[in-house]
Amino acid sequence: MIQRTPILNFFSHLILILGVVIVFFPIYVTFIGSTQTAEQIMTSNPISLLPGNNFLESYRFALFGGKTEAGASVSPALPMMGISLASALIIAIGKIAISILSAFAIVYFRFPAKNLVFWMVFVTLMLPVEVRIGPTYEVISNLGMLNSMAGLTVPLIASATATFLFRQFFMTVPDELVEAARMDGAGPMRFFKDVLLPLSKTSMAALFVIQFIYGWNQYLWPLLVTTDEKMYPIVMGIKRLIFGEVYIEWNVVMATAILAMIPPAVVVILMQKWFVKGLVDTEK
Amino acid sequence: MEKRVLFKSSWLPWVLIAPQMAVILVFFFWPAGQALYQSVLLEDAFGSSSEFVGLENFRRLFTDPGYLDSFRITAIFSALVAVGGLAISLLLAVMANRVVKAAGIYKTLLIWPYAVAPVVAGVLWLMMFASPYGVIRYALIEMGFEWDHVLNGNHAMALIVMAAIWKHISYNFLFFLAGLQSIPTSLIEAATIDGAGPWKRFWTIVWPLLSPTTFFLLVINVVYAFFETFAIVDAATNGGPGKDTSILVYKVYYDGFKAMDINGSAAQSVVLMVIVIALTVIQFKFVEKKVHY
């Protein structure tokens, strides 16, 4: 649409600003709430939209835990954030590592049953973890991997989106580069390390953003395989704050929610370019 | 599709694919096979006896009002999330496409909710409607609308729909924006010269050209609503009140892990698998002419 009447322009901006407001409003409310005290929250109807002055207390509580005056005990969020960080990194890096190797094998080698392997990997695209929770849980349990970092992360590395992304990218690398490398005396792994990997940097960055967020936000799976509080990721921690206690420290809940949002948000904002590329590429 | 130039090695490719194959065999194929297997058995909770019952579990499922209810709920939920989400995102994308210069800023502002965990989204929206301090709840009550998602099933559904749509706006927005930007301006200009006004231009040119993107997003949103919204439900309503927001994936979880109905849960998993596979096949077959970015 190319008509640039001032009215339509104003209207467009209005809608967009409205969109931004809708997007940010819940976060704003939650953040404001986290700067108040639980008492203030519970006794106001509705919650005040102005910042309170309990910021430090709320966050100290959220991060380090403790017992509140009302007798509720809060688990510290900091260790949970550590678990989230570790598992997100393991999932993201793990997935990238095994997928890039697989993609390399599939694109640059000929071996028996290659087609079968390709289809097996392809099939995993179709079933997210949510449809196989029961038996996957059993496997983890049988392997003694419950309540472990491995149990939290390894089953989530199984899907094939990364392999396909790398495969697609490798197909665009000119054949002549491989020939030149062969001329230069580079074997396959040398070629992989010196030529393919450096060229794959943007794809890896894009995937990293998406997979990090995916790993950080995992909820159902950790819910199933962890019963030990020490192994809870932060997204689980929030939920338990709400449905665990009689008296809920809402300001702490809100503070924890904000804390849970920060690392993925930082990753998206810092790596926006790769984030967009990652989303678009993985859906082709 | 194979590259012309290949490396020769009899053992290296196997080593390279080994890690991925190991992971998917143990954590994908084996459990998927197990689910299929368990769905045709009847075991007691301790697994000490099992009996082959063929499609009995499935028959039981489809005659169970609770399950059919869950199906209905999920269908309604995903329809609302998909249509609502797409409509809002399309509107925003169209507007963003018009303000070319500022589009970058809006894009940055609107995309990052993708980073928010579904469970957090559920909690955020829960807190806006919670009693007594929820802001929106207050506003609704002031307007005479008695909001109570704890007791009213429809309100609970509305709550999770809003949370689910909110969280997915950024994803839909990004794809719609890219789709709009790939429509050649020359087409729009030609239409303008032909005398078409903005409304007409949208419906006769933009909308049809956008249809691959729209269809693609429709499928993605349905898959999203079916599977990735578990955490929203768990955080905001726990499937309640009663079972009013117990979508299929939630029911699988509940029946398998709370009610300990292993075989029923396995049968439900199989049904879900079939649905996902069908959706994925549709997506691949009909969206082959995907918009290229």
Place this chain on the structure above:
Amino acid sequence: MASISLRNVVKKYGKGKTELQVIHGVDAEIADREFVVIVGPSGCGKSTLLRMVAGLEEISGGEIDIGGRVVNNLEPAERDIAMVFQNYALYPHMSVFENMAYGLKIKKMPMAEIKQRVDKAAGILELGHLLDRKPRQLSGGQRQRVAMGRAIVRQPQVFLFDEPLSNLDAKLRAQTRLEIQKLHRELGITSLFVTHDQVEAMTLAQRMIVMNAGRMEQFGTPEEVYHRPASTFVASFIGSPPMNLLKDVQGGRAGTITGIRPEHLDVVADGGWEVRTETVELLGAERLIYGRVNGEQIIVRIEEGQPSPSAEEVIHVRPREERLHWFDAQSGKRIAA
């Protein structure tokens, strides 16, 4: 000693019923220090032949020998060769220096020696000031020189060129041709150069292999190929405008095709062949008359000063006797006069 021997080299694709033979028994001996061009139309197999010498394609039959060693089963890197690709094949993320040094680094050559070789090659090719740049910052001609530099530093026994000038514009092509000739004079390394352009072949080759549909039609000097083409294919492929090949013309023999180049036909007042003019092309220093003799197309070349016939005008042309070629009508092969 870096001679190349091709002995009954054969290339086949596929197996059994779907087998396709694309190279049919090529035999050639290329001497040390020789610059040989392999020329032919698209699809004739010239690149495939080159790639078999390089080791990038498997040899289905016959033997290839470099410097006295049979290389059929050797990897490209083991054959002591270097190749310049049509699309340069430079590593995009490495600098010019690193591109040239890569092969040497893999051979574990000490850094000092690598630097010495790269600097020397850069000097010859005038790339000294570009060593830190990445390929995307270079022009097409510069990239091609880096590709050649990468080949030079290996100090191989044989240079292989796979249509390296095809991606350059006409002016650059002529310039780079001269540079390649200069390089060959200076370094004297045995070279195999593939092109579809017969002008490139004629100007660069000491000898050339003319290929058609997987067969070697002739292997000779530009002189021999031009003046004594071994078949109708070679006769029409080499030389522009192409040689006239006439089946049924006065003075011809039964079962043979008469060949005469446009520049060896003289316009005479009468006698000779009757040609009905169709068009005349004015090319500055010369003119080409397109016409028909006995229904067959014929091209006659005349000097700029001579009078041009008009359309439909009948002129008389006489071929120079000593310049006539005879080819067997069935096989297309040359018959001795």
